[in-house]
Amino acid sequence: MHLKLKVWRQAAPNAAGRFVDYDAPGISPDMSFLEMLDVVNERLITGGQEPIAFDHDCREGICGSCGLMINGVAHGPNKATTTCQLHMRSYKDGDTVTIEPWRAKAFPVLKDLVVNRSAFDRIIAKGGYVSVQTGNAPDANSLPVSKSDADIAMDAAQCIGCGACVAACPNGSASLFTSAKVSHLSHLPQGQAERGRRVLAMVQHMDAEGFGGCSLYGECMEACPKRISIDHITRMNHDYLRAALTEQPERAEAGAG
Amino acid sequence: MILDAKIPAGPLADKWDKHKFDVKLVNPSNKRKYTVLVVGTGLAGASAAASLAELGYNVQCFCFQDSPRRAHSIAAQGGINAAKNYQNDGDSTYRLFYDTIKGGDFRSREANVYRLAQISTSIIDQCVAQGVPFAREYGGLLANRSFGGAQVSRTFYARGQTGQQLLLGAYQALEKEIEKGTVQMFPRTEMLDLVMVDGTARGIVVRSLVDGAVRTHLGDAVVLATGGYGNVFYLSTNAKGSNVTAGWRAHKRGAAFANPCFTQIHPTCIPVAGDYQSKLTLMSESLRNDGRVWVPKKQGDARSPDQIAEAERDYFLERKYPSFGNLAPRDISSRAAKEACDDGRGVGPGGLGVYLDFADSIKRVGEPKIRERYGNLFEMYQRITDENPYAVPMRIFPAVHYTMGGVWVDYNLMSTIPGCFVLGEANFSDHGANRLGASALMQGLADGYFVLPATIGDYLTRQTPDKSGVVEQEAKGAAEVVTKRLNTLLGIKGKRTVDSFHRELGKIIWDECGMARSRSGLEGALKRIPELREEFWQNVAVPGSGAELNQSLEKAGRVADFLELGELMCRDALVREESCGGHFRVEHQTEDGEAKRDDEHYSFVSAWQHVGDDKPQELVKEPLVFENIQLATRSYK
Numbered sequence: 001m002h003l004k005l006k007v008w009r010q011a012a013p014n015a016a017g018r019f020v021d022y023d024a025p026g027i028s029p030d031m032s033f034l035e036m037l038d039v040v041n042e043r044l045i046t047g048g049q050e051p052i053a054f055d056h057d058c059r060e061g062i063c064g065s066c067g068l069m070i071n072g073v074a075h076g077p078n079k080a081t082t083t084c085q086l087h088m089r090s091y092k093d094g095d096t097v098t099i100e101p102w103r104a105k106a107f108p109v110l111k112d113l114v115v116n117r118s119a120f121d122r123i124i125a126k127g128g129y130v131s132v133q134t135g136n137a138p139d140a141n142s143l144p145v146s147k148s149d150a151d152i153a154m155d156a157a158q159c160i161g162c163g164a165c166v167a168a169c170p171n172g173s174a175s176l177f178t179s180a181k182v183s184h185l186s187h188l189p190q191g192q193a194e195r196g197r198r199v200l201a202m203v204q205h206m207d208a209e210g211f212g213g214c215s216l217y218g219e220c221m222e223a224c225p226k227r228i229s230i231d232h233i234t235r236m237n238h239d240y241l242r243a244a245l246t247e248q249p250e251r252a253e254a255g256a257g
Numbered sequence: 258m259i260l261d262a263k264i265p266a267g268p269l270a271d272k273w274d275k276h277k278f279d280v281k282l283v284n285p286s287n288k289r290k291y292t293v294l295v296v297g298t299g300l301a302g303a304s305a306a307a308s309l310a311e312l313g314y315n316v317q318c319f320c321f322q323d324s325p326r327r328a329h330s331i332a333a334q335g336g337i338n339a340a341k342n343y344q345n346d347g348d349s350t351y352r353l354f355y356d357t358i359k360g361g362d363f364r365s366r367e368a369n370v371y372r373l374a375q376i377s378t379s380i381i382d383q384c385v386a387q388g389v390p391f392a393r394e395y396g397g398l399l400a401n402r403s404f405g406g407a408q409v410s411r412t413f414y415a416r417g418q419t420g421q422q423l424l425l426g427a428y429q430a431l432e433k434e435i436e437k438g439t440v441q442m443f444p445r446t447e448m449l450d451l452v453m454v455d456g457t458a459r460g461i462v463v464r465s466l467v468d469g470a471v472r473t474h475l476g477d478a479v480v481l482a483t484g485g486y487g488n489v490f491y492l493s494t495n496a497k498g499s500n501v502t503a504g505w506r507a508h509k510r511g512a513a514f515a516n517p518c519f520t521q522i523h524p525t526c527i528p529v530a531g532d533y534q535s536k537l538t539l540m541s542e543s544l545r546n547d548g549r550v551w552v553p554k555k556q557g558d559a560r561s562p563d564q565i566a567e568a569e570r571d572y573f574l575e576r577k578y579p580s581f582g583n584l585a586p587r588d589i590s591s592r593a594a595k596e597a598c599d600d601g602r603g604v605g606p607g608g609l610g611v612y613l614d615f616a617d618s619i620k621r622v623g624e625p626k627i628r629e630r631y632g633n634l635f636e637m638y639q640r641i642t643d644e645n646p647y648a649v650p651m652r653i654f655p656a657v658h659y660t661m662g663g664v665w666v667d668y669n670l671m672s673t674i675p676g677c678f679v680l681g682e683a684n685f686s687d688h689g690a691n692r693l694g695a696s697a698l699m700q701g702l703a704d705g706y707f708v709l710p711a712t713i714g715d716y717l718t719r720q721t722p723d724k725s726g727v728v729e730q731e732a733k734g735a736a737e738v739v740t741k742r743l744n745t746l747l748g749i750k751g752k753r754t755v756d757s758f759h760r761e762l763g764k765i766i767w768d769e770c771g772m773a774r775s776r777s778g779l780e781g782a783l784k785r786i787p788e789l790r791e792e793f794w795q796n797v798a799v800p801g802s803g804a805e806l807n808q809s810l811e812k813a814g815r816v817a818d819f820l821e822l823g824e825l826m827c828r829d830a831l832v833r834e835e836s837c838g839g840h841f842r843v844e845h846q847t848e849d850g851e852a853k854r855d856d857e858h859y860s861f862v863s864a865w866q867h868v869g870d871d872k873p874q875e876l877v878k879e880p881l882v883f884e885n886i887q888l889a890t891r892s893y894k
Contacts, residue, residue, distance in 0.1 A: 011805075012805065028531055028533065030530045030531055031531070031533050032535070032641075034535065035533050035534070035535050038533065038535055038756070039533055042754050042756060042757075045754045045798055045800055045809065046752070046754060046798070048798075048800065049800065050800045050801050051800065051808065051809060053806055053808055055323060056497060057322060057327055057329070057496040057497055057498050058327075058329060058331065058332045058496040058497075059496070059497060059535060059536045059538075060332055060536075060538045060539075060637065061637060061640075062331050062332050062418065062421055063322075063327040063329070063331050063332065063496060064324075064326070064327060064331075065322065065323065065327050078640075080636075081640060085637070085640045085641070087640065087641070087643070089643060110467055110806055111805070111806040114806060116323070117323060117324065118323070118324065118444065120324065121324050121325070121326070121432060121435075121442075121444075124428075124429060124432045125432040125433070125435050125436040126436065128429055128432065129387070129388075129429035129430060129432060129433045130386065130387050130388045130429075131433060132383075132386045132387055133308075133311045134304070134307070134308040134311055134383060134430075134706045134707070134710065135379075135383070135706075135707075136383075136386065137379070137382035137383045137385065137386035138382065138386070139382055140341070140381045140382045140384075140385040140386075140391075140399055141341075141343060141398045141399055143385065144393075144396065144397025144398055145393055145397050146393075146397055147393050147394065147395050147397070150390050150391070150392070150393040153388075153390040154390040154392075154415060154416060154422075157390050157415075157422060157425065158418060158421070160421075161324065161326055161327075184388070184390065185388050188388050188390065190385070190386060190387070190388040191388050
C-alpha cells in the first residue's frame, strides 16, 4: 500500500508545531501502525532527517505508552484496540492518515507525538491504593471476595492509563481514568477503610491538574482500548457524594504511653 | 577472584530465618539518614522502592518510561506461583523448591531457590491485601491454574493480565510513598553509569530523556532492578525499550555477569509475519492448560487444519512427554516445536509454526468458559493475525522471552561491587538454566518486597555517609565519561540506522546462540559480532542533538551495549560444553535428542569479570553445591 501521512511535528514543549506531509510507500497490511511509523522513520534517518518521536514500549496493548490521535480518533478506527495493536489492514491504498498527539491541557506536548501524562500518576498518588505496608498482610484466603465483585473490580483495574479517555473527551476530563481506580478498590473489601477519603482526594486532584469536568458524553468509553465502562463514573460520583456528606475530618491525636 | 555467595550455614529450611536474625539492623531513626537509589520500576524495583521507603529509608527511584506503571512486568500474562496448597493437591514449600531447581536443570543455588519458595506464600498475602483482583471461585476464595513443569495447581492469576495487576499493586504502593515524600520519583530518566568510590557503588549517572541533561545522583546503595536482556536478539517478547545498559555499565565497573548464555525461548508466541516485524507477542503458557499442540504427520502438508484428520496429526508433546504432555517446560516444548519445523512439518508461512488447538477444550467445557479464561489473549491473537482462534487453531512459534543470566549476586542480592544490589530478572540467581512459567513474577516480588528490605540494612550499617567531597568528584568524572560517549555517538554521522545494526546483531545471536548452539556456529558469531561492533562505531547514523528528546540516541547507547553483551553470550555458550535447560549444544545430546548435562564438569555458575576495555572478560566459577537434592536427569516423559 502507498499512504500519505500528515504528522504533527513539534520540536520542543514550547515550540510552535505544524503538520508535515510524508509519503509512506510499501506498507504491508500485516504491519502494525507503529511498524508503519518505524518504516517511515528508518527512511527519514537514512535521508539525514530527524525521525518522528512517539511513545511506545510493549507493543502488545498493555503498557499504555502508545497513544495517537489518528484521523481525529484516539487510537484509530478499531474498537478496544491500542495504537500498537492497530494493523494496517484497516487502511487501503491511497488513504491519507492524519496523526496527532493527545490534545489536552493536562497533557502538554514534549515533542512531536509525545505528551507528558504524569498528571495521571499524581492522581493515583492522592489515594489510588490500599495503605498496607509490606508484611502486614493476613492470609490471602482469610478474606473471601464474591466472584462477581472480583470480576467487576478486575474490569475496572484493567485500565492501562494511556489517556485516550482524556484525548477523546470534549472537556478533556480524566473521569474515566480516575473512576476506574476508585471503582476497582471500592468493589473490594480491602478498599473499604479508605473509600471515602480516597474518592474525595482523587477527584479533587483531578480538577487541580486541569482536567475538565464530566458531562457524560461517553466518548471516553468509545475510545477506551480496555472497554472500561462509564458505569464506573456513576459509581465514583455516588461515592463522592456520599463521602462529601459523611466523611469526617482527619484527626491528629498521638497515641498514649 | 573468589566468589563468595554468602550462603548461611545450617539446614536448608532454617537458613533464611537464621540469616534474618544474624544480619545487622539499622535503627529506625537512622534509616532516614541513608539514601538508596533504585533503578527500574518493574515488579522488583517498584516493590523494593516502596518497601524500603516504608521502612524509613530515603529512596530515589528512576525509570526510562514516562511512568513507573509502564515497566515491562506489566505484560506478564499467565500468573504467579505460590506454595499455598489451597488445592490440597500435594503442594508444599519443598515441592515448589524442587520443581524450580529441576525446572532450572540443576543450575541454580539450593538456598536461593528454597528461600524463594518460602517467601512465595507471603507475596500472595501481600498482593491480596493491596487489592490485586486475583481470579476467584464462587465461594469467594482464590482460584488456581496449572503451569508448565509442575503437576500441582499453584498458579494465581488475574485473567491473562497477572503481571499488570501485580505491577499496579506495587506501583500504587510506590505512589503512596511518593505522596508521603519518602520516595522521589524520576520518570523518563535513564541510568548510563555507576559512580564508584573506593570500589563501592555510591551513585549513578543519568540522562533526562526529556531535555537530555546528564546528572548524577549520590546515595549509600544502588539497586538495579532493570530487567532482562532479551532484546539483544532484536526480536523478542520484551518491550521495545527493555535493555541491558544499567547492568552492563555496572559490569564494566566491576560487577561479574553470570550465565549470559542462559536465555529462555518461550514456546507459545505469534509467528513472525514479515521483515518489518518490530517485536514478538507472547501467547501465555497458561493456554497450554486447554490447548493441544500439534503438526501434521506428513511433511509439507499444506492443507488447512480442519482438513487434516485426527489420525494424520502428531500431538508431539503428548507423544514425547506423556506425563507432562502439553505442559512440558518451556525449553523442552520450544525445542520440540523447532524439531517439528526443521523436519518440514511446520505450518503457516515459511513453515515456521505449530498449531495450538482449542477445539477439544471448547467441546469439553464450552466456548464461554474458554472465553472467560483466555478471552483477552484470543482477542489479541485475532487482532494481530486476523484469524479467529475459537474457529481455527492458533499458530505459534518459539520466541525469546526471558533471560536467566544476569548480574551475579550473592545471597543478599549484592553484586561483586559492594553497595550495588541487583534484583529480579536483572540478576541471575534463581532460575538456573531454564525458568518455569509463573516464576518470574514470584522472584521479582520476592526480591523487592521481602529479600532486599531484609538484607540491605546489613550493608548500610557498615557505611558512613561520605563528607569529604570525594564522591562528588568521582561523580563529576563519571558524568564526563557519559557525556563524551553520547557526543561520540552523535558525532559519527554514518549511513546506517541503529535499528539496522540491531537487527543484524539479533539475527546472528538467534541463529548461533538461540535454540541450538554449535561450536562452529558460535565461533563464527564471535568473529562477526566484533566486526559489526566496529562498523557500528564508524557508520551509525544518530540524528539530532544530545540536548533534547532524542529516541535515536537512546537506542544507539543501548545497542552499543548489546553489541558487547552478545559477544559475551557466545563465549559463555562456547565454554559450557554441555546441554542444560535453555542452553542446547548440538554436540551434547542423547540419542533421542534430549539435552545431555555434564554435572561432573559443569555444575557451576559462570561469572565473567571485566578486566579492561581491550581485554576479554575472565571466567570465574562459582561451584554449585547440592546438599539436599539428588542430581537427576531431568525427565518429563
